[in-house]
Amino acid sequence: MKAIVCPRYGSPDVLRLEEVDTPAPRDDEVLIAVRAASVNAADCHLMRGEPLIMRLAMGLRGPKYAILGADVAGRVVSVGKNVTRFQPGDEIFGDISDCGFGAFAEYVCAREAKLLPKPANLTFEQAAAVPMAAVTALEGLRGAGGLQAGQRVLILGASGGVGSFAVQLAKALGAEVTAVCGTGKQDMVRSLGADHVIDYTREDVTRTGHPYDLILDAAAYRSIFDFKRTLSPTGTYVLAGGSTGSLFQAMLLGPLVSSSKGRKFRNYLSMPNREHLTFVKELLEAGKVVPFIDRSFPLSEVPDAIRHLEARRTRGKVVITS
CATH class of the missing domain: 3.40.50.720 (NAD(P)-binding Rossmann-like Domain)
Structure with a gap:
């Protein structure tokens, strides 16, 4: 599969589009065909290794997670043997930052507990803009x-x-x-x-x-x-x-x-929270909250998407489409 790989800490210039192995889901995971992701400040911090103290947890010499991307929306391709809430074909979304990131790719694995069914009234791009x-x-x-x-x-x-x-x-x-x-x-x-x-x-x-x-x-x-x-x-x-x-x-x-x-x-330090995302999902389905998307970039242009976000001129969210 194609993925944006971050081999070392640095600016968006270090990011590379590469062919890597498609991951296989563990017993409690699903394999997702990524339809959209979004760029967050967390991706920028992980890419640059800043603040420096975060390197104690995220890797001293380079990022622990080589593929960035926390927010994901897509379709389930396959499921682990212990997965009960999803099946192939289901449309899902969620924040997978504590599953190892990885959404800037054509496929990613994530624990079923971190995912929710995608709101039917949202596109994949809109859904990916939401979680974090x-x-x-x-x-x-x-x-x-x-x-x-x-x-x-x-x-x-x-x-x-x-x-x-x-x-x-x-x-x-x-x-x-x-x-x-x-x-x-x-x-x-x-x-x-x-x-x-x-x-x-x-x-x-x-x-x-x-x-x-x-x-x-x-x-x-x-x-x-x-x-x-x-x-x-x-x-x-x-x-x-x-x-x-x-x-x-x-x-x-x-x-x-x-x-x-x-x-x-x-x-405060915000963490992925399924209960809170469920509350937001209900507001999305009721039309009380609507994602505002500034720009969409293809997977190959993730470096430009991050530059755009770091320029701090965005309106709403920056989205990556696969």
């Missing part, structure tokens, strides 16, 4: 952020992969949503259901005078300390993504500036 970004958004809002209906929510990086799902999920959970994005992306973010939209190049969101109960930061272009005056007295700031420096700042300094009864500053 949507679950990350949900866990930031409802888990780390403790979102309640009626609260005022500020979402930074609202036009990106995680942010575009966060806007829709916050609305579905009953919040009043203010979305922050760059010039030229306001109409796209409004189409997702945002109640208010701020262009960060024209207005300083920390000086609007409007307090928020929850800030979900999927952009991390400012210090967490800038948002103290933007939170309500009991509000929560949650860092969902961004630069390595921003992540470490939130991790190390967040607890120091948080108050036991007042404002809280948090970050």
Whole structure:
């Protein structure tokens, strides 16, 4: 089969389209004919081996998983002897990052427990755009952020992969949503259901005078300390993504500036979660959440797709088609 192989840490230039052996499913796995995958920041981190501390788990000299790709949508080709939920021909989707990645290929194996039936109202490309970004958004809002209906929510990086799902999920959970994005992306973010939209190049969101109960930061272009005056007295700031420096700042300094009864500053590590993906799937099937796809690239152009994502100009998700 054809696959995009990452033989060593580095830029997208290290990626190669190669012929490799088609994997065989283990007893609890299914073999998937990949119809679509999507690019996430996790793929970029694995490709570059950054932050450096992750190399302790992902390989000191090179990536433990040579084929990137966490999100997958496709058809089941064959199943292991212990698989009971799927059979050949079934259409599935899921986040396989803790199964060894591997979605940037024509075929991949994954444990049945990590997969769900694909929503019938979504294309393969739309389904592949969902798992990691949507679950990350949900866990930031409802888990780390403790979102309640009626609260005022500020979402930074609202036009990106995680942010575009966060806007829709916050609305579905009953919040009043203010979305922050760059010039030229306001109409796209409004189409997702945002109640208010701020262009960060024209207005300083920390000086609007409007307090928020929850800030979900999927952009991390400012210090967490800038948002103290933007939170309500009991509000929560949650860092969902961004630069390595921003992540470490939130991790190390967040607890120091948080108050036991007042404002809280948090970050979190999102993991594949079948229960949370099931919740998102129900909203997808009800039409309350719709994946927004920026661009699609063929498998052979994964390096260009990653460059496009790392340029941070995307609207929604970047998808790979096989």
